[in-house]
Amino acid sequence: MTSPDKNAPTLSDGVVDWLTNGTRDERFIDNIFAQMCIRLQQAGIPLQRSTFHVLIQHPQWLGARFMWADGMREAEIALVDFDVRERSEYIGSPANEIQDGAAELRENLERDVALGRKHALYDEMRAKGLTDYVAWPLYHTLGKRHLITFATDRPGGFDEAHIAALKRVLPVLALVSEIRIKNRLARTLLETYVGSHASELILAGATRRGTGTTVRAAIMICDLRDFTKISDNWPRDDVIDLLNDYFDAMSEPIAKHGGEILKFIGDGLLAIFPLHEPAACANLLRAVTEARQAMAALNERNGATGRAPLNYGIGVHVGDVMYGNIGSSTRLDFTVIGPAVNMASRLEALTKQLGRNVLLSRAFAELVEREFELEHVGKHEVRGFSDPIELFAFQP
Known part of the structure; x- marks a missing residue:
């Protein structure tokens, strides 16, 4: 044949x-x-x-x-x-x-x-x-x-x-x-x-260093409390599992309500809610509310295995940010920079000092105070800014 x-x-x-x-x-x-x-x-x-x-x-x-x-x-x-x-x-x-x-x-x-x-x-x-x-x-x-x-x-x-x-x-x-x-x-x-929106821009050709756009957005920075002590004392695999569970609890509500996580930084994250969406600021607080519920459920599961509860701090501000490519000639990061990002970072750092989980700047609070109950916590010195900043706490 x-x-x-x-x-x-x-x-x-x-x-x-x-x-x-x-x-x-x-x-x-x-x-x-x-x-x-x-x-x-x-x-x-x-x-x-x-x-x-x-x-x-x-x-x-x-x-x-x-x-x-x-x-x-x-x-x-x-x-x-x-x-x-x-x-x-x-x-x-x-x-x-x-x-x-x-x-x-x-x-x-x-x-x-x-x-x-x-x-x-x-x-x-x-x-x-x-x-x-x-x-x-x-x-x-x-x-x-x-x-x-x-x-x-x-x-x-x-x-x-x-x-x-x-x-x-x-x-x-x-x-x-x-x-x-x-x-x-x-x-x-x-x-x-890098997230869905940034990926669309990159695939469309936004890959040149220094290029970007000015975006008005609500900025949210979240950080896990006492992570250094946890990472020093827990087995490596347990630390990785903890971080993944924590980021799931925080990230899923952010994505659900229209936010975009731009980066994870160790045990922290940076997310923005662009203000071209009319309800962006309210959506940020809705995401924070659901994240708190998810963290409570996570702590309950961890408590059943003898682990201590996890705590976190969130700083929120609103303002113009530069959204684009920053880095070396061969390695770029698609991120946001500007004074508004710095302010959100400083507010997150103040949460531990003031005993609040979520701190908001007045600029942000003015955009949501009719819809959400906020606690006025006075004016406070913020590192890197010359004048005291009026702050509000949000308890979901």
Whole structure:
């Protein structure tokens, strides 16, 4: 039997040409994947179901799965947890075998189940009337392996022409998908490390040192109390877990109410609420209220294990800040600077001295005093500022 000619025409040649030349304006790989499956069907390949599994670099997810089935115009997207590899749904699955080095998996779903592989996935596909299943690794650069699968309900399964046509698609899909996945990865990494708004500006070209814009914003600086003592006396892993739990308690309400965290500084964070949103200042205090509730819940959980409660201080001010790129010629930080940031930092430092968790400047308090109950705590000297500053405390 002669081996098939790799250059011989196949049923999928039109799909290969479309992937090569017709997808330039499509940004999302899930849309390309769904359209590819539909076009493979239209080319005469009896495709009933297909999945595309990709590994991604994301702080919360190991990967993503795109799934298409006959009649669908769009692919379903499911995110995959990091601990999936410890679950029965993964162990012994095609994804497991491909990641362990298999070059191809083929399962005849028509034969007696006792003769086939035992994984539950094959039973599920048999129950849906599928007759044949094939899975291949999809290679990106530097040997990174993803997974593509195809299944049919055709009696007798895929024939040799169908398999040859599907294989013909793989190298081009690998190139097309890698570009989109890496574009998404770049966006995800920027959002993870600098925030959503800053990442949009950077991707739009705001990468020149010294460039930026003046933004009027409410500035919030938060710091964990007695962290030095905690870090000196606790095991390293416990300290990391504590910081992550603390930042979750503080960060999620900030993001929920429209704030943007620009950086974590040791055990502190800097966030802004731009005033182009009419309720920005009120939203900041709503975020503080929910963060306090989250910290109370965290302290209750920690108390059950014998840990001391965590305390924090928050300084809040409002004013114009320079928002942009600052740093060396080869290493930049996208941040905010200006007297308003310094003021928020000084107020945070005063919270411990004045015995208050949250201190607000008069400039900020004037914007929210009709909606929130504030405590006037008088005028106080603030390091770096010549005149005493009138301060208010907020007790959520």
